Amino acid sequence: MAKLLGLRCRECEAEYELQATHVCEMCFGPLDVVFDYAALKKKVTRDRIAQGPASMWRYRDLLPIEDATPVVTLGEGFTPLVKADRLGAELGLRNLYLKNDSMNPTNSFKDRVVSVAISWARANGFETIACASTGNLANAVAAYAARAGLECFVFIPVDLEPAKIVSISVFDPNVVAVRGNYDEVNRLCSQLVESTPWAFCNINIRPFYAEGSKTLTFETVEQLGWKLPDEIIIPIASGCQFVRHRQAVRELMELGLVREDRVPAFTGAQALGCAPVYNAFNSDTPERVLPVRPDTIARSIAIGNPSDGMYVNRIALETGGVVEAVSEEEIVAAMRLLARTEGIFTETAGGVTIGVLAKLARAGRWKGDEVVVAYVTGHGLKTADVLAKVDGHARRVEIEPTLKSFREKVNI
Amino acid sequence: MGRRRLKLIFGPAMVKEPVIYQLGKQFEIVTNIRRADVTRDQGWVLLEITGEPEELDRGVEYLESRGVKVEPAEGDLVE
Ligand SMILES: Cc1ncc(COP(=O)(O)O)c(C=O)c1O
Ligand SMILES: [Zn+2]
Numbered sequence: 001m002a003k004l005l006g007l008r009c010r011e012c013e014a015e016y017e018l019q020a021t022h023v024c025e026m027c028f029g030p031l032d033v034v035f036d037y038a039a040l041k042k043k044v045t046r047d048r049i050a051q052g053p054a055s056m057w058r059y060r061d062l063l064p065i066e067d068a069t070p071v072v073t074l075g076e077g078f079t080p081l082v083k084a085d086r087l088g089a090e091l092g093l094r095n096l097y098l099k100n101d102s103m104n105p106t107n108s109f110k111d112r113v114v115s116v117a118i119s120w121a122r123a124n125g126f127e128t129i130a131c132a133s134t135g136n137l138a139n140a141v142a143a144y145a146a147r148a149g150l151e152c153f154v155f156i157p158v159d160l161e162p163a164k165i166v167s168i169s170v171f172d173p174n175v176v177a178v179r180g181n182y183d184e185v186n187r188l189c190s191q192l193v194e195s196t197p198w199a200f201c202n203i204n205i206r207p208f209y210a211e212g213s214k215t216l217t218f219e220t221v222e223q224l225g226w227k228l229p230d231e232i233i234i235p236i237a238s239g240c241q242f243v244r245h246r247q248a249v250r251e252l253m254e255l256g257l258v259r260e261d262r263v264p265a266f267t268g269a270q271a272l273g274c275a276p277v278y279n280a281f282n283s284d285t286p287e288r289v290l291p292v293r294p295d296t297i298a299r300s301i302a303i304g305n306p307s308d309g310m311y312v313n314r315i316a317l318e319t320g321g322v323v324e325a326v327s328e329e330e331i332v333a334a335m336r337l338l339a340r341t342e343g344i345f346t347e348t349a350g351g352v353t354i355g356v357l358a359k360l361a362r363a364g365r366w367k368g369d370e371v372v373v374a375y376v377t378g379h380g381l382k383t384a385d386v387l388a389k390v391d392g393h394a395r396r397v398e399i400e401p402t403l404k405s406f407r408e409k410v411n412i
Numbered sequence: 413m414g415r416r417r418l419k420l421i422f423g424p425a426m427v428k429e430p431v432i433y434q435l436g437k438q439f440e441i442v443t444n445i446r447r448a449d450v451t452r453d454q455g456w457v458l459l460e461i462t463g464e465p466e467e468l469d470r471g472v473e474y475l476e477s478r479g480v481k482v483e484p485a486e487g488d489l490v491e
Binding site: 011022023026027028029030131132133134136137155157182183185186187189190191193194200202203237238288290291303304305306307308309 | 414415416417421446447449454458460472481483484485486487488489490491
């Protein structure tokens with residue numbers, strides 16, 4: 001029995017057959033996958049999930065891939081949920097948890113969405129996988145396309161940082177470096193989608209791709225002993241994963257996998273240098289998200305015109321969450337704080353998330369016993385250069401190779 | 413023939429201007445509005461345009477020359 005019923009427009013509810021399309025023909029609203037929850041309810045149990053693999057595919061029943069379809073996997077997901085007692089002590093939080101998604105195969109949460117997208121594309125006859133990206137997405141797409149043995153085209157801006165180009169190129173995709181500003185690259189992509197027979201992971205097969213994000217929240221709840229946290233802090237670029245995390249909680253409740261009926265507060269994190277969702281959240285019209293021109297070191301989440309921005313604000317307001325933003329200095333300070341207290345090295349996007357967590361904690365948002373989870377979505381080595389530039393490390397001395405010099409310079 | 417799904421974003425100076433009318437009149441372009449949210453001082457319109465690709469390029473250039481911000485309907489695609 002097929003568990004997928006089709007695609008449905010989030011705005012006008014027009015229904016479509018399952019296919020590689022992401023925009024409603026009627027109203028240009030986004031399309032979402034529709035599951036047969038009545039059938040899933042009879043089948044999905046905590047035990048069934050526990051018997052699945054130690055990867056995000058233990059939630060396969062809730063992903064848009066039918067049972068008989070082979071999946072393209074590198075073991076993504078089921079990343080550690082760590083209780084952060086030392087960071088929590090600094091912030092006055094006794095039940096702080098970090099979902100460390102930098103532990104994924106290509107070191108960002110994008111492996112979840114791309115694993116689903118490429119599995120779907122291969123099963124549906126696509127021979128070429130493509131994406132336009134400034135980093136994490138291209139990294140994941142190139143790796144999973146190699147794993148699947150599919151042709152791969154990656155479009156990048158011509159001035160992308162050399163370190164990122166290396167970690168994409170090693171998987172040997174076709175790399176198309178586009179000379180042009182962001183808007184021009186963007187425009188080219190929307191025309192390419194219309195004129196090639198390719199699966200663009202984050203564009204025409206977006207409804208399937210997006211579903212992969214839900215597993216981050218499923219795992220978090222399972223790792224908390226099937227309990228919902230009080231609040232979740234999520235970085236926002238397009239807002240795609242934020243919306244899916246809300247859906248994940250809805251599904252856990254609908255399927256009876258959690259017993260509580262209190263929805264966690266969903267809180268979003270942005271960099272002030274690219275904060276269209278935060279700006280709207282703090283205006284009189286939170287659902288009117290106006291585009292901005294990004295200028296921030298948090299490049300992996302620098303999306304000036306986010307597709308799901310208005311839905312993020314709707315969900316934040318509905319659940320009692322907020323959208324907060326931090327400065328460049330706060331991002332770097334948060335990266336250091338997390339590393340110093342918990343031994344986790346995150347990229348700038350993680351700095352944004354932890355920065356917002358710290359800012360809200362210091363402003364007195366929590367009493368102290370709430371269960372708060374922050375999603376750390378990418379690894380620090382991806383953006384190590386931002387730390388190299390700021391000389392903030394005072395605990396360094398240089399000595400001669402003698403005990404005398406050591407005793408002079410180091411107090412033990 | 414080509415087609416594009418666009419989001420036009422208008423600032424205070426442009427809200428009252430009939431640019432979509434002009435677009436259809438000055439170019440060989442068929443315009444079709446799908447959704448809109450326009451207030452006194454700002455707004456957006458989701459618009460489908462169809463025509464020869466070069467004509468569509470010229471039409472988009474025209475809109476931008478008039479001070480309208482033109483983006484893909486679904487927002488940023490480079491992630
Ligand atoms: C590390 C990291 N965190 C968070 C995000 C935000 O995801 P979304 O675009 O779904 O809001 C991205 C990707 O864009 C990312 O690369
Ligand atoms: Zn619709």
